Amino acid sequence: MLDPDDVSAFADPPAGFNVVREGIAHGRVEMIEYDSRTVGTRRKMQVYTPPDYSRDRKYPVLYLLHGIGGDETEWQRLGTPNVLLDNLIADGKATPMIIVMPNGRAQKNDRAEGDVFAGSAAFANFERDLLDDVIPAIEARYSVLTDREHRALAGLSMGGGQTLNFGLGHLDRFAWIGAFSSAPNTNAPAQLVPDPDAVTRQVKLLYLSCGNRDGLFHISQSVHVYLKERNVPHIWNVDGNAHDATHWRNNLYHFSQRIFR
Numbered sequence: 001m002l003d004p005d006d007v008s009a010f011a012d013p014p015a016g017f018n019v020v021r022e023g024i025a026h027g028r029v030e031m032i033e034y035d036s037r038t039v040g041t042r043r044k045m046q047v048y049t050p051p052d053y054s055r056d057r058k059y060p061v062l063y064l065l066h067g068i069g070g071d072e073t074e075w076q077r078l079g080t081p082n083v084l085l086d087n088l089i090a091d092g093k094a095t096p097m098i099i100v101m102p103n104g105r106a107q108k109n110d111r112a113e114g115d116v117f118a119g120s121a122a123f124a125n126f127e128r129d130l131l132d133d134v135i136p137a138i139e140a141r142y143s144v145l146t147d148r149e150h151r152a153l154a155g156l157s158m159g160g161g162q163t164l165n166f167g168l169g170h171l172d173r174f175a176w177i178g179a180f181s182s183a184p185n186t187n188a189p190a191q192l193v194p195d196p197d198a199v200t201r202q203v204k205l206l207y208l209s210c211g212n213r214d215g216l217f218h219i220s221q222s223v224h225v226y227l228k229e230r231n232v233p234h235i236w237n238v239d240g241n242a243h244d245a246t247h248w249r250n251n252l253y254h255f256s257q258r259i260f261r
Contacts, residue, residue: 002212006221009237013253018083024090025051029082031072034137038106038129045102045134046072047142048082050089055143060150060260061098063130065159068183069112072103078245084253095260098142102134104159123158123185127166131173149204152259154178156248161186164223168192171202178207178255180248182219189226196230205258206234209251211241
């Protein structure tokens with residue numbers, strides 16, 4: 001059931017926002033490997049570096065998490081973050097940033113095969129992989145800013161739940177948090193935000209979104225209601241989409257313009 005404030009915070013992105021443009025600089029997407037002490041194996045993640053990436057400057061980092069049926073390639077396949085960011089950076093609407101797309105299934109066989117819903121322990125285990133292995137690997141390999149004010153976490157569906165669980169659970173590590181159509185792995189609102197004042201003080205942007213045709217709408221809505229009742233500043237963007245790539249792509253477009261500003 002929709003409440004009166006379950007409405008769009010933004011207009012839909014303009015036509016062509018996700019189309020490769022000629023005549024502008026383009027970033028690079030590469031697949032890299034890292035040693036995961038958490039899992040005990042080498043794992044893969046995809047990394048976008050912005051146009052004109054240089055080790056002579058340091059960049060903020062967005063860690064972008066996939067859904068339950070995806071892996072480190074899902075965002076690139078469904079949302080083309082490189083195209084969105086290339087265009088936004090060219091228009092002066094986004095801060096040049098590195099985007100890291102890891103695999104949120106922290107187990108030795110991390111492929112999305114068989115019963116993907118049986119991997120809940122691996123999804124929870126990714127908290128340690130992210131904090132102890134992914135972030136240090138990125139900070140060792142790329143020229144990045146390493147303070148919390150220059151580290152963002154966002155995700156779709158299962159990755160949205162991970163984002164809220166891990167981001168709000170580690171306010172010392174993340175200042176920008178974006179959850180798009182979060183899945184049932186999302187902790188209860190009171191568990192996510194036991195100290196509303198701390199979130200208000202420390203989080204620079206808390207962004208929630210969901211489509212009003214999404215069967216999981218109540219999950220994001222319940223977090224929004226809890227935050228609203230406790231006067232925790234946040235963006236709540238409800239559009240007309242379902243649990244789909246259009247919603248995730250559109251909200252990455254909106255979120256990425258509002259971080260590191």
